[in-house]
Amino acid sequence: MQWTDVGNNLSGAIQGNYIDPATPTNVQMQVEVLTGVRSGGNITLTLIGPIYGAKSLTGSFANSALLLTIPNVAGTLGQERFLSASLSSYNQQVNKLVASATAANAAAQTAQQAQDQQQNQQAVTSDVSTVNSDLSGLSQDSNFSQDLAAVTSALSSAQADLSTVQSDAQSNGQECPDISPVSSDVSAVIADATGVQQSAAVVEADVQGARVDDIPGLQSDFATLESDESTAADYPVGAPTSSTVAAGISNAQTAISTALSTANGAIGQANGYVAAAIQVFNQANAAGNCNLASPTPPAGMTPIS
Secondary structure, eight states: OEEEEETTEEEEEEEEEEOOTTSTTOOEEEEEEEEEEEETTEEEEEEESTTTOSEEEEEEEETTEEEEEEEOTTSOEEEEEEEOOOHHHHHHHHHHHHHHHHHHHHHHHHHHHHHHHHHHHHHHHHHHHHHHHHHHHHHHHTOOHHHHHHHHHHHHHHHHHHHHHHHHHHHSOSSHHHHHHHHHHHHHHHHHHHHHHHHHHHHHHHHHIIIIIIHHHHHHHHHHHHHHHTTOSOOOTTOOOHHHHHHHHHHHHHHHHHHHHHHHHHHHHHHHHHHHHHHHHHHHHHHTTOOOOOOOOOTTOOOOO
16 A cells, blocks of 8 residues: 655555465456545545445554554454555565465466376277277178178079079970970079179178278277377377278278179179070070060169179
8 A cells, every 4th residue: 555645635556466266376466546634643545446445444544554444244344454564575475476376377287287188098098999999890890791691692592593494494395384484493593683682782781881981980080099199198008000900991991892892793693694594494485486575684783882
């Protein structure tokens, strides 16, 4: 608190430096304007500002000490004592506040760094789990053995029914009624070929799942792991590496290529079986002059990708 006394009329200011417990890393300052009058040892001050608010205070000044009577929040009166001090003494007290705030700031930064590191380490652990799950999922989804088994089964049925077509065509006579069993056998070959195509469509859907979902998802999740790992203190033992991920993707791509090749080979063979069966029927039809309608090959017997 400082004032200028001109003919017992006072003017000056109160400056308060303090640390708010809510923000212990900062020293804050507030200034309140004062005016007043002095009559002997008695003083009346009028204050305007954030420290005491706009109010008039009374007190006494003697022996370089100011004793003010100040109403508190509860409405009762209290006294606050101000002692005369040198500029260096005031600055020393302010510097103590600054040192306290600096220490609090350093402690807060250390705590924040520890919290950030812990959160980052937790993120890395979660990322590792996600990538390992992606690798396992990709391995499972690129195992097309069941799908291909269905393709192979349908193709085997088509081959067996083609043999039946050929056998019935040879054993039956060339009269038109004798062609009826052959026609039924051809229909069976066509149904089997359709089964090959349907089973191949399942292969194609699963291939697309691995290509569109599994592999990009693994790559994205591993990129997140690498990003989080770059700022982590420790990298979990046994965590997936770029080589592990690359190998997983390469194995899946090889499995995809093999599955497509196998399924498309089966489609080609099934088309051949259908064509051979229809040819046998057409020959029998021509030999008996039956003029029966030639069976129609199944639609959509095209390669998958």
